[in-house]
Amino acid sequence: MQRLPLIVPNPPRLADYKTALERIEVSGIYSNFGPEARRFEQEAAARLFGGEGACLTVANATLGLMLALKDAVGEADGRYAVMPALTFAATAQAAWWAGLTPLVCDIDPDDWTACPAAEERLLHQHGDRIAALVPYAAFGHAIDLDRYAWLAKRHEVKVVIDAAASLGTSDAQGRSFGAGAPFPVVFSMHATKPFAVAEGGLIHCGDRDTIERLRAMANFGFAGARSASVPGLNAKLPEVLAAIANAKLETFGATCAARERVTAAYRAAIGGRYATQPAPAGRQALGFFQLLLPRGADRARVAAALEAEGIGTGQYFSPHIGQQPWVRQVATIEPTPVADDVAGRILSLPLHDAMTAADAERVIAALDRACAAPHGRHRPAHRRQQAGPARRACARAGADRARPGDRRRPARPLCHHLGFDRADLPQRGGRQSLSRDRRARRPSGGAHRGQLSRRARRAAGGGRPAAPRDGGPVAPASHREWREGADRA
Template sequence: MFGGVGSCLTVCNATIGLMIAIKQAARVRANSSASPRYALMPAFTFAAAAQAALWAGYTPLFCDIDPATWAACPQSERRLIEKYHDSIDVIVPYATFGYNIDLNHYENLHRLTGAGIVVDAAASLGSLNGEGSNFGTGFKHPIVYSMHATKPFGIGEGGVIYCADPDVISTLREMGNFGFGAPRSATMPGLNSKLTEVAALVALERLDDIEELSTHRQALADIYRQELPEFLFQPQQGQRRAYQFMPTLIPDELDYPRAQLQSDLSDLGIKTANYFSPHLMEQPYFANQCKSDELSVTNQIAGKVISLPLWSDMNEELVREVASTIKKTINTRRLKSYSQKLSEKMVFGSSDFKNFEHFDFVIVGGGPAGLAPLLAAAKSGDLPKLLEKGLCLIERSSKVGAGRLGKYIITSDSSAATFLSCIQDCPVPELAELVSHPIAMEIASAGIDCIPLTLAASFMDLIGETLTKLINSYPSSLVLTDTELTNLRRREDGSWSVNIRLLRSEQTMTLNASAVLMSTGAIQSKERLCQEMVSGKPLLPVFGKKLIQSDDFLSHGIFDDTITGLENIEKPHVVIVGGSTSAMSCARHILRAFDERNIDGRITMLHRNELKVFYPSVEAASSEGYTEFNEDDICPLSGFVHRFGGFRFESRMLAKRLLGIGNEAPELRVTLYRLEGEPKADEEAWEIMENADLIVACLGYRPSAAIVLNSDDTIMPLQANDSSSPMVNDKCSIMDQNNEEIPGLFGIGLAAGFRPPPSMGGERSFNGQVNGLWLWQNDVGRMVAQRMIEHVSHGVLHAKNSHYRIESSLLH
């Protein structure tokens, strides 16, 4: 199974395998009697791992998990290592539900700490890594697999320990034979771990089927992913995963208690489970014996994880039937809840038409940018005014909050403290009390440092959930999720018809609004790569096979798969096209991956504009010899140098190394190449790209603008239709093709093109667009909220008898 690399040892069960592997791998300190001695592992795993550590003489030290992979969180691991460094003897990562965790990361932790490594890969027999080898192949530390009847490769009971180092397996074999290191003489700790002959025969018989069974299970899991798109699954990693069952998370926005959903499904003949709930630190014995980091993500995941049925004899038709039953069960509950919510807010007329109070405000898009004006209004005391007048928040996905924020592997370009500013000292109690929530407290612990976007996403989801409840508590306001904007139509009286479609029922509605805020996100279209000139030529179709855009590249799963594709290339060369923060983030993560995977690679950054570095003051810049600025580069309000145009945080550190600023050691693996002025051809730059193994295009985003119609149903051309023009002006008004404000129509968010006016500060030389969440939730959001209120108060007379259409079948 492991290509002839290393050795294996069969054991009577995986728990015993973990016990002897932990005992063997744990580092022996000079003062071996020092206490306690810890085994670092995630809290989201099966009890066997913690019990094995305790039996081996080590106290489990639980870390939190990553919200995307559900495996151990590297940041949480680092916090515990910093705190308990000398007392951690062994690290026991869990390949969660067969997920292909990054083993290079644990090799690096071993080098950093000296601690032993034992991988709990109970459900991973049959899983393939990115190179097509069985998970764990070539790893120099013990990996323990289970062959229990419930596992993908089940024989009844049994386990396997693999290690690329045959000497380790030899020692473990002696430990599993009563510690007999000499003939019938114990020379080390030992017990009886031998697999029975009958079980071994069953394993040998089933071994011929492992490829077929594992591939079949992967196919079944793929169908679940396709059929249940609103459920959250672990990202795909590696070439194949041998699923034990299908783990997923119940979406928060369903408002469907897990126990109730499981009961309803059980009544329909579908049995589910809760692995791992309660998690280990919620179990009394471990809570009394063990220590842990803050477990905010573990608490969330364990609270909503559910395991769907998947077994080897299951066929694809049955999986689709199970998925269909789940969707019908959820939709039945959703429609009942939705009908009740609408009914409470409606004044009933005929059976075909339902009258609704006119919305003064409609916000299209419930991601971080769309919520920003509401948070700013909450801080200024204007939120009740908005909600009392009538506000409708429309979101295409099934929940309001993070939007796509959690899909990215990068960290924020704002400090942790700035994220919390929207709820600190907030006059809205429901928001103010969130400062004591575990997610907010975890963010607060980062202080002035940046945070992973996955954590920021969890925080925004928390904000979204709170705002959803708050908005729906006002009789004149409503949140509509799973709802898509079809188009906007300007009415003759200046108000807006907002035409939408309910995605779950395919019903259409027409709302009437006085003011509309567009926050519909941004895209990186392939069409742009066919048109925009780089070195005098477009990137597509020439580089199609080795070209990826930054939005995809920096996404969970895709990044790892892309880097895995470079591992078999000798001295891979990556070209990054662009000089933005995204470009620098790509470079940082590539370098980190090169280090973790021992890849001897290099990077070339092709950039058009000068790379600028942020400094908190002129004095701070001068102290490091940075002189690439003048008066126009200094913010007149804060005194910051390159306040909006300069790199910050980790990108700033890398930029300083590349530019030779201060005492930072140069990063010799990255070469900067300044492109000639476009559209002038630059043959040298083109040759660099031709010889590259991978090209990452960081050419920014364009707004995902909606269709806007005039009152006569003709399309209203927008300024944003020009690929080089912003969607909004410095007052966040959406502009028509004549650069005129469209009354009552506002925009905010990524790629909207907002350039702050002098009153908001920033350097005069800055000609880009600002996408910082802090600005959105403060100055920009406050301006948008106030302008919408002013527009409604002074601009448009609205008709109170406006209605929307909805078929009565939805309400019964």
């Protein structure tokens, strides 16, 4: 069966932009916001953002975030940039390079974006120590930009949107995410994104003056003559990459539609069995399909099982930024219980241009098998260490595997192999638990439960259960006496 890698980059083929390369060669302009870059900026503003505002090409989205934050806050003096825990490291890196201190907050349990209550609590708690909000549109999920515009006015704080994975996201009316926003919205055109180029970024803003300031900053701070008038660096997109971006623009509508069909197939195949982000009213640009494994599932083993069936997986973003060593050194990190849980269970599944709805169904069927198998359930380390000779003997005697959803005991109880009736066991919460009962009733001598099992087997004769005279099971005498003594105690 055909392998399904997690990501299959699909930038335009050489034939799609060969003519543009010839134009570049003839012009002799290979960078410095040349004709190809300017053409793409204009076309992107018109076709992706409905003619609202303006766009700026940059070498990558990380540089775009750095420029936008530096322009927004000026001299940061180590003030805070609030950002969610579940985001790519570049969000924190860009804030730090702009002179800001990342202030990491928890996420919303439903859509996995920054928790609104956490953001507003931090704004009230820290006041003007917060210079900027840097929300991440998680996995292309459209966040409420009107709310951020309101927060910017109410708290006099700057906003820069990390929309690296969101180029192609739109609302129910087809309006692109970020269109006309009063603050910079930064997108990625990395090869792994739906708008796959190779490297590159695109900044959109409803304010054209902001875009022109950022253009100067991206060109060493040169606003006109070759004399730096604002802080700057080199963030220009080369003409060759701009030519690829122009070619991708021609096919991007079909790319989004194809991915949307696969996404719909994923959601239908899941049928509510796994937690996902809520389905959008419009279109969500997904680089891969994210879901949460059930609590207790062993993610590494599930991923290995899928790999064995030719299905690649990932775990974006795990660890989240609040768990990464460098960020922990330079940032202030709030408690993030929701992000901890999501990052601990998140699994990224393939979603690329060549996939079909049948491929999505195949992936979920394989995931169901992997999660249902015994190795798909996580057994805590302390339980693995306590699995002594009694349980190993039980397994050798033919306890094939645990019941689905039961990680603590084999399908055949130990009493079956020791020769006494399971009905004799004490009831605990409506379920029978041999291992827990025996551990609780351990005699004062402190014998290990594995040792008790060996004694019971020896008393029954050579480790085999005593044969009952009437055809029914009977407990070995030593084990029965121990239980009676424990009951009297």
